[in-house]
Amino acid sequence: MTADLQDFLEDIQRVETFEGFQSATEDLRDLLAISHVVYHWVNSVGERFGAGTYSSEWVDRYLEKDYLRMDPVIFGCFQRFTPVNWKQLDWSSKAAKTFFRDALDYGVGNQGYTIPIRGPNGQFALFTLNHTATDEEWDRLISRIQRDLVVVAHEFNKKALAFEAVDENQTTPTLSPRELSAITHIAKGLSRAQAAAELGISEHTLRVYIESARHKLGALNTTHAVARALSMGVIIV
Amino acid sequence: MTADLQDFLEDIQRVETFEGFQSATEDLRDLLAISHVVYHWVNSVGERFGAGTYSSEWVDRYLEKDYLRMDPVIFGCFQRFTPVNWKQLDWSSKAAKTFFRDALDYGVGNQGYTIPIRGPNGQFALFTLNHTATDEEWDRLISRIQRDLVVVAHEFNKKALAFEAVDENQTTPTLSPRELSAITHIAKGLSRAQAAAELGISEHTLRVYIESARHKLGALNTTHAVARALSMGVIIV
DNA sequence: ATTAGGCTCGCTATTTATGGGGAGGCCATA
DNA sequence: TATGGCCTCCCCATAAATAGCGAGCCTAAT
Numbered sequence: 285m286t287a288d289l290q291d292f293l294e295d296i297q298r299v300e301t302f303e304g305f306q307s308a309t310e311d312l313r314d315l316l317a318i319s320h321v322v323y324h325w326v327n328s329v330g331e332r333f334g335a336g337t338y339s340s341e342w343v344d345r346y347l348e349k350d351y352l353r354m355d356p357v358i359f360g361c362f363q364r365f366t367p368v369n370w371k372q373l374d375w376s377s378k379a380a381k382t383f384f385r386d387a388l389d390y391g392v393g394n395q396g397y398t399i400p401i402r403g404p405n406g407q408f409a410l411f412t413l414n415h416t417a418t419d420e421e422w423d424r425l426i427s428r429i430q431r432d433l434v435v436v437a438h439e440f441n442k443k444a445l446a447f448e449a450v451d452e453n454q455t456t457p458t459l460s461p462r463e464l465s466a467i468t469h470i471a472k473g474l475s476r477a478q479a480a481a482e483l484g485i486s487e488h489t490l491r492v493y494i495e496s497a498r499h500k501l502g503a504l505n506t507t508h509a510v511a512r513a514l515s516m517g518v519i520i521v
Numbered sequence: 522m523t524a525d526l527q528d529f530l531e532d533i534q535r536v537e538t539f540e541g542f543q544s545a546t547e548d549l550r551d552l553l554a555i556s557h558v559v560y561h562w563v564n565s566v567g568e569r570f571g572a573g574t575y576s577s578e579w580v581d582r583y584l585e586k587d588y589l590r591m592d593p594v595i596f597g598c599f600q601r602f603t604p605v606n607w608k609q610l611d612w613s614s615k616a617a618k619t620f621f622r623d624a625l626d627y628g629v630g631n632q633g634y635t636i637p638i639r640g641p642n643g644q645f646a647l648f649t650l651n652h653t654a655t656d657e658e659w660d661r662l663i664s665r666i667q668r669d670l671v672v673v674a675h676e677f678n679k680k681a682l683a684f685e686a687v688d689e690n691q692t693t694p695t696l697s698p699r700e701l702s703a704i705t706h707i708a709k710g711l712s713r714a715q716a717a718a719e720l721g722i723s724e725h726t727l728r729v730y731i732e733s734a735r736h737k738l739g740a741l742n743t744t745h746a747v748a749r750a751l752s753m754g755v756i757i758v
Numbered sequence: 759a760t761t762a763g764g765c766t767c768g769c770t771a772t773t774t775a776t777g778g779g780g781a782g783g784c785c786a787t788a
Numbered sequence: 789t790a791t792g793g794c795c796t797c798c799c800c801a802t803a804a805a806t807a808g809c810g811a812g813c814c815t816a817a818t
Contacts, residue, residue, distance in 0.1 A: 712803090712804070712805095713804075713805075714804085728805085728806085731805095732806085732807085742805085742806080743805070743806090
């Protein structure tokens, strides 16, 4: 690891406030001499946490236009495990092209490298480096610091989680074994009757499990319960 | 990063077979001069993938006794983001104590350090170092190689995912904007009527979107469609 | 320019889910 | 031993989802 990134890692571990977190993104940007460094996450209920060097105009624009739903970076990272170079993504759709052009207009660089990070309870965060450069220049930079970035990204996420520690009070509900089986079968598309047959219990009993799981998950209906259980990582279908 | 770990990283990237993956765990164990190195995951359908240096007797015992359900390492890691030193975990329950004693009898060391790794579709993997040592010796080793381990763990996971790459052929269906909005609202727990009101369309129209999305997703019912959309990463709730 | 796909609405009928209520036994932990 | 959580079953009434039919308009791509 380069000495300056090593120092940066020490620094970020001492960060105590959101302002410190924000200026850490700026420090890293300056250290790497690139256009932008951004960390953000979207949690299950659509609440956001983020810091970075994008202009507030671009952030507002992004939210206003609901770009979250068409941003290839989000989609690409959501389906992968490995960091992704923006050039590798699918920018072929019209919406993606419009989005990219708009981003450039708002001062976002043409090159990007994003590391997806996943945490407990379905947390999903993105750590992005962005710059204006040729493919060659960018690839050279990335391949040089690739590995260090994984560690840096994780340090950012660790800090972010520490700030949201209040959230950890929302402990993931503990479902009983039967509740888990029941909701898993429902999530797989079985009807109540089928799921009950599968578990060898009466449909009424199954209903009790689903209802109870639903209450524990704070869900409005069965479909919502399945959605919450999935995005909280309580069940895996 | 120490030079030998650096070399090890180069090596693991050249691994092509499961046997190579397995011997990589052995190489790392020898390199660090510790008792065990283990990588394993449980995927979406409950299939397992794993490699490591635990004795097959212990692995069989673990599965037979269903220790997965009472292992504090699993529980602890599932709810955290950061790597965990086994000493920090809650071993107070009777089941946990029995489990720990049993593990020692099967040649598992008393010290452990486990890194949780999460991937797309709820993938959850664990990368573990294990050894017999005093707390001081162990803490010294861990704090020395802590950061490198994050990178190593991610390289292991990358390889493991590459072996399972067949799965990535499942092309994700493309939902239209309205279908996406509709199913997202349903996933948030709204009833059809509420979701329709939210989108400003008739309930019937909304129904058509849900049905159409359901067919594209190959789902048996609405709940199943939401589950599939979520785990395919088509929608984010 | 034709086609394919998306968006919008309506109707009817059947099946399924939901939201309450109550009740007994079993096991572990406090 | 008492409490709380889990597992199992039953009843009833209403609300909601499913499955099939048909039809029109608009936009984008071949």
